[in-house]
Amino acid sequence: MIFEGLAEKLQNTLGKLKSKGKLSEKDVKDAMREVKLALLEADVNFKVVKQFVDKVKERAVGQEVMESLTPGQHVIKIVNEELTSLMGDVQSKINFSSKPPTVIMLVGLQGAGKTTTAGKLGNYLKKQGKKPLLVACDVYRPAAIKQLKVVGGQLDIPVFEMGDKVSPVEIAKQGLAHGVDSGRDVVIIDTAGRLHIDEQLMDELVNIKSELRPHEILLVIDSMTGQDAVNVAESFNEALGIDGVILTKLDGDTRGGAALSVKAVTQKPVKFVGMGEKLNELEPFYPDRMASRILGMGDILGLIEKAQANIDENKARELEQRIRKQQFTFEDFLDQLEQVKKLGPLNKVLEMIPGMGSAKQLKDIDFDDKEIVKIQAIIQSMTRDERNNPEIINGSRRKRIAKGSGTSVQEVNRLLKQFEQTKKMMKKFADMEKGFKKGGNMK
Ligand code: GDP
Numbered sequence: 001m002i003f004e005g006l007a008e009k010l011q012n013t014l015g016k017l018k019s020k021g022k023l024s025e026k027d028v029k030d031a032m033r034e035v036k037l038a039l040l041e042a043d044v045n046f047k048v049v050k051q052f053v054d055k056v057k058e059r060a061v062g063q064e065v066m067e068s069l070t071p072g073q074h075v076i077k078i079v080n081e082e083l084t085s086l087m088g089d090v091q092s093k094i095n096f097s098s099k100p101p102t103v104i105m106l107v108g109l110q111g112a113g114k115t116t117t118a119g120k121l122g123n124y125l126k127k128q129g130k131k132p133l134l135v136a137c138d139v140y141r142p143a144a145i146k147q148l149k150v151v152g153g154q155l156d157i158p159v160f161e162m163g164d165k166v167s168p169v170e171i172a173k174q175g176l177a178h179g180v181d182s183g184r185d186v187v188i189i190d191t192a193g194r195l196h197i198d199e200q201l202m203d204e205l206v207n208i209k210s211e212l213r214p215h216e217i218l219l220v221i222d223s224m225t226g227q228d229a230v231n232v233a234e235s236f237n238e239a240l241g242i243d244g245v246i247l248t249k250l251d252g253d254t255r256g257g258a259a260l261s262v263k264a265v266t267q268k269p270v271k272f273v274g275m276g277e278k279l280n281e282l283e284p285f286y287p288d289r290m291a292s293r294i295l296g297m298g299d300i301l302g303l304i305e306k307a308q309a310n311i312d313e314n315k316a317r318e319l320e321q322r323i324r325k326q327q328f329t330f331e332d333f334l335d336q337l338e339q340v341k342k343l344g345p346l347n348k349v350l351e352m353i354p355g356m357g358s359a360k361q362l363k364d365i366d367f368d369d370k371e372i373v374k375i376q377a378i379i380q381s382m383t384r385d386e387r388n389n390p391e392i393i394n395g396s397r398r399k400r401i402a403k404g405s406g407t408s409v410q411e412v413n414r415l416l417k418q419f420e421q422t423k424k425m426m427k428k429f430a431d432m433e434k435g436f437k438k439g440g441n442m443k
Helices: 004-018 025-041 046-060 071-086 114-127 144-155 168-181 199-212 227-239 257-266 287-294 300-310 313-324 330-342 346-351 370-380 384-388 395-405 409-439
Strands: 102-107 132-136 186-190 216-222 244-248 270-274 282-284
Touching: 004 025, 004 071, 004 287, 025 046, 025 071, 046 071, 046 257, 071 257, 071 287, 102 114, 102 199, 114 132, 114 144, 114 186, 114 216, 114 244, 114 270, 114 282, 132 144, 132 168, 168 186, 168 199, 199 227, 216 227, 227 257, 244 257, 257 270, 313 330, 330 370, 330 384, 370 395, 370 409, 395 409
Parallel strands: 102 186, 102 216, 132 186, 216 244, 244 270
Antiparallel strands: 270 282
16 A cells, blocks of 8 residues: 555554544644654655644644544644645646647656656546657667657557657757647657766756747656655756656555655645556546545545546446346446456555555455456356356356366355345345435435
């Protein structure tokens, strides 16, 4: 889980406050000492930690909180608000030019995930109806150009390149001209990274900037490198001036130091986060939702958006009809599993449900997606007839299905039983809903 260590400590500390009827000043101070340690351990910048804790303390020992009937909840609310504010309060969007194409320059050190992110960003914008062009200026990292071409090919987004013998400034210039000529409305420049920040790198980027006058310079940093990433952001911002940050590899970041400090240190917002290696795993960064996730309040809005982006609505509506008519079959079940799989690994999905991320009992359950694969294999081993009329699946058929799917008869039995129960439950829900609708309102 992202920010697991920090989330667990904060939730423990604040959970203790919640159970107290009244809070003394000492209670708050003790809790804040623990919050401070948790943040420092998460590799949050120490100045940022100090300011944060002072602010929460000042607000939390106020009269309103102390005299409140639920002072613990009040403190959690304050921590939530201050965490949100630390990360920039609102979601920062890309500045699109009123005169296309919008030029977005991606900068960053080698290995931060720049090239992957160029593809992800192109994909994200394409889904919003834009026509992006990717321009390959990373002439230093071996294979970066080829990588961008592969990514572009996968996403069906054109890639402009001139090999690695031409200067990045020239490629960027010609890339932009090509974008204009070919009617693209967003031009994403994948600039060259280096292993470390050096003068040559900055000069080159400054040249590209003055030549292209990009509408948006986004710095790509690796969140797993914690304060190093924040230092990189500070240097790039001083030398080049950036408009925002894309934090990659947040999916593997158990600490959260970079995400929590970068805005406070550089004054530049995190605009997007990378949540995995796949090209659809880039998400806009919402400070409020992130704060809620850290405090174990889940991220229902995020989950809904994920579902909307990945689930085929027509199919969902069709399915609803079938459930109502009690025609739900294993064919539909298989379809459903495909849709659920599109949401990403199950444990990531569960994390977004309030209380689930930190639920201890869930930690011991193996939510690897093998279970889904197994169920799929069982259903796929059924004939069409069997999928549509499971009641015909007798003993010998069960044996055959088990063999075909590489599972056991017990496993097949279990699935058949679960399926029957699910069907019954669905019918119940559908009937209940009908009842509500007839009654006019839900009393
Ligand atoms: P570049 O040198 O900055 O262009 O870096 P690349 O785009 O080649 O990325 C470096 C590595 O990080 C690759 O293996 C990517 O798959 C991986 N990567 C990039 N973004 C993410 C992310 O958000 N999550 C994870 N888990 N891996 C990522």
